[in-house]
Every structure is written in structure tokens, then in C-alpha cells.
Amino acid sequence: DIVMIQSPDSLAVSLGERATINCKASQSVLSTSNKKNYLAWYQQKPGQPPKVLIYWASTRESGVPDRFSGSGSGTDFTLTISSLQAEDVAVYYCQQYYGTKTFGQGTKVEI
Amino acid sequence: EAQLVESGGGLVQPGGSLRISCAASGFSFSHESMSWVRQTPGKGLEWVANTNADGSEKNYVDSVKGRFTISRDNAKNSLYLQMNSLRAEDTAVYYCSKEAYHFDYWGHGTLVTVSS
Numbered sequence: 001d002i003v004m005i006q007s008p009d010s011l012a013v014s015l016g017e018r019a020t021i022n023c024k025a026s027q028s029v030l031s032t033s034n035k036k037n038y039l040a041w042y043q044q045k046p047g048q049p050p051k052v053l054i055y056w057a058s059t060r061e062s063g064v065p066d067r068f069s070g071s072g073s074g075t076d077f078t079l080t081i082s083s084l085q086a087e088d089v090a091v092y093y094c095q096q097y098y099g100t101k102t103f104g105q106g107t108k109v110e111i
Numbered sequence: 112e113a114q115l116v117e118s119g120g121g122l123v124q125p126g127g128s129l130r131i132s133c134a135a136s137g138f139s140f141s142h143e144s145m146s147w148v149r150q151t152p153g154k155g156l157e158w159v160a161n162t163n164a165d166g167s168e169k170n171y172v173d174s175v176k177g178r179f180t181i182s183r184d185n186a187k188n189s190l191y192l193q194m195n196s197l198r199a200e201d202t203a204v205y206y207c208s209k210e211a212y213h214f215d216y217w218g219h220g221t222l223v224t225v226s227s
Contacts, residue, residue: 038212042214061215093155097213103155106156
């Protein structure tokens with residue numbers, strides 16, 4: 001199975017500042033046939049299920065604020081929150097769907 | 112908008128069985144692949160099983176193969192997970208999720224606790 005490792009495990013960011021979360025896959029999740037990266041990002045707030053933010057590594061889900069962006073290819077990916085808002089306090093997960101679906105361990109974002 | 116509502120969780124003894132259900136609405140259930148994903152404080156999020164739109168294909172994570180069975184009833188817009196030979200490590204919140212390659216809709220989950 002593809003192992004997903006996120007860094008850092010937690011980070012504290014001031015309101016209005018940038019937050020950057022990294023995700024590394026143990027093998028490439030880039031399809032050579034369609035040139036798509038099979039990588040999604042989720043946000044989970046306490047007591048709620050995960051909510052998809054980004055899929056295909058950089059496609060923002062409908063309704064997700066544009067301060068959230070995804071980048072990267074192959075094995076290395078980044079989720080960026082350009083200007084942290086109070087409502088962005090949550091745990092963020094990356095997930096690959098290239099092989100048997102697996103998640104990163106999560107990154108807790110605090111203010 | 113898609114809605115997924117899980118039910119059937121509870122306390123079960125090690126070695127016991129439980130069936131959890133997921134009622135779907137707001138989308139064309141019979142045309143969509145569906146998954147169960149579980150979450151524990153220790154292991155985080157783990158995909159458990161999925162099935163394609165007509166239920167002819169089913170896949171499982173290795174740790175539940177031979178013990179869990181995913182099924183669906185498209186006439187009832189429902190997804191199920193039959194869990195047998197339950198172990199303490201199966202204790203988790205179980206989420207039903209609609210698949211669009213990634214998981215685009217999630218239910219709120221049902222808690223399964225395996226303990227004597």
C-alpha cells in the first residue's frame with residue numbers, strides 16, 4: 001500500500017498568516033495515462049466528518065474558499081491556506097486514491 | 112444535496128457480529144460507488160471497503176478480509192457493512208462515503224465499540 005506522511009503533525013499560525021502542510025507519498029500517485037495526480041485534501045473539524053477541499057491535487061471543491069490551494073505532483077504535495085481564518089482551525093488530511101486508498105496521519109492547525 | 116445517514120453502531124463483545132447501515136438520499140445512489148471509512152484516535156482514517164454501483168465488485172482492506180462484507184440495496188438506497196469476528200482494534204467511528212475517485216460526501220458516522 002502507498003504510505004502517506006504529512007508534515008508537520010501540528011502547526012500554530014496567526015490569523016491572516018499563511019499555513020502550509022506537506023504530504024509525501026511512498027510512491028508516485030501520478031497517472032502516466034491521464035497525467036492526473038490521484039491526491040485529495042480533507043478538512044475535519046471536531047465532531048464532524050471530513051470534508052473534501054481539494055482533489056486531483058489542485059482542483060478546489062465547489063464552495064471551498066479560494067484561500068485554500070493544492071499543489072505538487074508525483075510524490076510531494078502541499079496544501080496552502082493563504083490567509084488563515086478562525087474557522088480554518090481543524091485537522092487536515094491528505095489521501096491518495098491511485099492504489100488502495102490511504103490517508104496521511106493528519107495535521108492539526110491551530111491559531 | 113447528497114445526504115448519508117449511518118445507523119446500527121453500538122457495543123459488541125470480541126468475536127461478535129454487527130451490521131451497520133447507511134441511508135442515502137439526494138443523489139442517484141444506484142449510479143455511484145460507495146465506501147466505508149473508519150476513524151480511530153490511534154490509527155486515524157482508514158478506508159475499509161467499497162463497492163461499485165451495481166454491487167458486482169467489492170474490495171476490502173487486508174485487515175478485514177474474510178470478516179467484513181459490504182453490500183448494497185439500490186432499491187432502498189442503502190449501503191451495509193456486515194462485521195463478523197469483531198476485534199478490539201475494529202473499534203472506530205464508521206463513515207459511509209460516496210466515491211468520486213476521492214470521497215466527496217460523508218455521513219456523520221456511527222460508533223462501533225468492541226469490548227467485553
